[in-house]
Amino acid sequence: MAMMRYAEALNLALHEEMKRDPRVFLFGEDVGRYGGVFKVSKGLMETFGDSRVRDTPISEQALTAMAVSAAMAGTRPILEIMYADFIPLSLDALVNQASVFSYLWEAHVQIPFVLRTQGGGGVGTGAQHAKSLDSFLTHIPGIKVVAPTTPADARGLLKSAIRDPGPVVFLEHKLLYNTRGDVPEGDELVPIGKARTVCQGTDVSIFASSKMVLEAEAAALELAKEGISADVVDLRTLRPLDLNALKASIAKTHHAVVVNEGWTFCGYAAELSATIMDHCFDDLDAPVARVAMPDMPIPYAETLESAVIPNAARIAAAARTTLA
């Protein structure tokens, strides 16, 4: 075990995987000489040279299509899109290329590529640099989407994503990069598609991912003071969803709160809610409570921003409501 920051854990995974597999290469805006705006790719260019770590112009659309083509040509590209807010520029390559090529050519073609990006708000970066667009990505069949919360999961899932035979979108959060945690030694992988129980509880299930897991944990502590025992589940992978973890938790608690930092309407939390309704209806003792971003642009002013981003207080309030 070694204590490290989330960004360092990602950096470690990149070093390890690039060393392990010469086909792996990294490209994106400012990932090379500058080491990435969040320092995730620090030192990689020095270690692996400028042919395997490439700085590119700012053109997400071209970059994503390049990643897909490079994957088809037999390499294993990792593309960094600096802000998830610009994922819409990547969507054509994801929706019409990466996700369907294997299908169209009857599995003769594999697209092993990882798109790393970071989203989320909380530091006053405004309406164009603070969004969580999880549902844009999880809507696409054929694309896996992971969103780790802890440094250990960040490293283990990034390694799994790089080794995955298909396209994986890797969602980071700007407020997680400096969080610390233990990271296991050795070549420890975290499987894609498996949730993690953060804390065991019997009264209400809280399902969250990425930064929202930390809020859910804080909510669980708050609720515990009132004698409410919350079962907090970190989804880790948004698609494919770990249905068994959902079902096992709700079978215990009969109450569910679903949390996502993205917009409410047609959002990822809505998908969770519908999935729970599909699979756990008779186990439910109250309507599923949804905590997500109000349907509006994210305000620049931090006081206003903090009023709209889902937080522990709102999660706890939703839990109380569902238990009432």
Place this chain on the structure above:
Amino acid sequence: MATPITVVSAGGEYMESVVVLEWTAAVGDRVAAGDPLVTVETAKAATEIPAPCEGILSAILAPPGSEVPLSSVLGFVGKDVDDTRSEVEEERTAEGPPPVPLPARDPGASALPGPDLPSGRILASPAARYAAKRLGVALSTVPASSPTGRIKLRDLDAASQAAAAAYARAPADDHAPLRVVASGSGNAPPIVMIHGFGADADSWYPLESRLNRTQRILRIELPNHGGSPKRRVRDFSSLARDIRQAFDDLRLERAHLVGHSLGGACALALADIRPRQIASLALIAPGGLGPVINARFIEGMARATQPASLRPWLRMMVSDDTLISDEFVAAAMFARRDPALRQAQQHMAQDLFPDGTVGFNLNAAMNRLTCPTTIIWGREDEIIPWKDALNAPGRVGLHLFEKTGHVPHLERPEVVLDVLSTVFNKKG
């Protein structure tokens, strides 16, 4: 209809509650839309709430000094004071004991729903509804403790809650694959066999031991049976989906399908959804062609905990009692020694055969079949009436055996084999 006076937002601050400072009008006063009506205090400022419309201030629910959650109703403006009575009552009941701090009301937070129901319908959560149904508790006799008015699990007695807990058993196993026992070898398309309720892959021994010399045999075990995972089987379609998944996982280009009793129903459903992969279909005393099933048998089988209580039910399956020797009974009981398996089968029986009736009908699927299909049945079947076979269309072959019960392959393996080999060699 009176219009509620609410605090929608308080000075842009993120607040959970406000304190009411002052009302500028008394109940019965006439107010104009936009008139400042009530002053509330937030963390940093006092805010005036205007009248939402013109009318009479007909009720004050939050007197000065009270702290109320954001978005709660402070009072009403109506045509006159009486106009408001029902809304006030509703608000008072909705408040309930101790007030729950509500989150800011935005589309992201779920508020207390205040359900809008047609009169007469009892409001209960799905889990409470299920538990009550299983235990035969009339929901109309159960008082609701929730401010939503919804009957929840906690409102039912302990027995019903236990039933609900049992119902939610072992969900972690939900996606584990069914067990498939493979044997034999050969180049012909393999034979896929699906056993009946309460049995397992071993029940095919009389046929399997003879067929395995020339053909590959894959015996699928139903959920909650044999070595397959235990899980809730909500209804027949979910069982059929399970079987389809197990079949798909085998990745067979083409296979002969043999099913017995409930397994016959599964085989029929599978042939219906995977027609191109099914070379032939043999149904032995299949379920799903009529509504009647011997509920006492199903119940008794699933419940039996010792050879003495199992023996009579096993005897009911056959025409010739002497087949059911002590050794046979002991072996059958040994296969059913796991109490969790027996309990899972009891639940499964309740879900598939509610009130002792076959809860699914496969005659339409039968009519759609195009592969060579044969039904084999014993005329002394006491579990499912053999006359159900007469519902099958004319193109389906029918073999009815005298002095034979529900398990022809146990009582007359040789003749059943003869029939099967003819079926396997037919061209579709």
